[in-house]
Amino acid sequence: METAPIAGLQPLTKRERLREMVADALRAAVISGEMKPGAVYSAPTLGTMFGISATPVREAMLDLVREGMVEALPNKGYRVRVVPDEELDDVTHVRLLLEPPTVRDIVPAVPAGDFPRLRELADAIVEAVRDDDLVAYIHADRIFHLELLGYAGNKQLSAIVSELRSRTRLLGLTPLLESGRLESSAHEHHELLDLIEARDAAGAEALMVRHIGHVRGKWARGTADDAPPGPAAGKDGSP
The missing domain is CATH 1.20.120.530 (GntR ligand-binding domain-like)
Known part of the structure; x- marks a missing residue:
């Protein structure tokens, strides 16, 4: 289910606007192709890459779900959406x-x-x-x-x-x-x-x-x- 670490995701230390910062970083990874279409990513694993808890990652991922970039998979994580x-x-x-x-x-x-x-x-x-x-x-x-x-x-x-x-x-x-x-x-x-x-x-x-x-x-x-x-x-x- 998990893939290799994503080079563009670096540990985050600032608490201010954490959700927005995570969402921006994830958008960049999706747009650049570092997060692969069809691949599944879990919030805990992404949180480890950022150096933060899984909670703000889940919140940021919900923003990307609403934007149509990823889709939520119950009990699995989030999959980068392939647009037909x-x-x-x-x-x-x-x-x-x-x-x-x-x-x-x-x-x-x-x-x-x-x-x-x-x-x-x-x-x-x-x-x-x-x-x-x-x-x-x-x-x-x-x-x-x-x-x-x-x-x-x-x-x-x-x-x-x-x-x-x-x-x-x-x-x-x-x-x-x-x-x-x-x-x-x-x-x-x-x-x-x-x-x-x-x-x-x-x-x-x-x-x-x-x-x-x-x-x-x-x-x-x-x-x-x-x-x-x-x-x-x-x-x-x-x-």
Whole structure:
């Protein structure tokens, strides 16, 4: 049931925000692939790696269960979840239905004075890639896109997209980071802001379609294929 020690898990000595610290470390291990898909990990063993009790590990694991990263196995531990291709296709399809048209609609609603702050959020995504920090990348990417969707004024839409994005945490990010291709995806956030600032609604919508396509192209497979296949694409391969 147990696997080899995980290099990224180091003993923790700070008591403050212990659950959050453990959860962040576990997310990093899952995203980087150090915690293997399908492998089962027990809270006591992970707690030993951290140098803490099993309780905060269990609490942190429950956060990851809610995020769809792991699944709880009664009396065994926690298994890193393998997301089926069909589920990835379905999630991508729904995101394509929601996010590109919403971005198109909010283009005239973004005040000119907000762009410096939005640029800072986009910078955080690029900086995370340059720091080789996938957890920070995913966090910054999530904040940026939810901030944009917030201009639509639809809290239900934002909540749905937030949940969908948490389910598309994919292992393909690691080879993309190592190859340097993830940085080009990171820079697309600035390209999107360029289009919004130019009030190019159609261009912003088209870029969002391509950007979400990475979920089933670059991100999911670790390749350069940007077109979302399956239900997210039409018969001719277009979204």
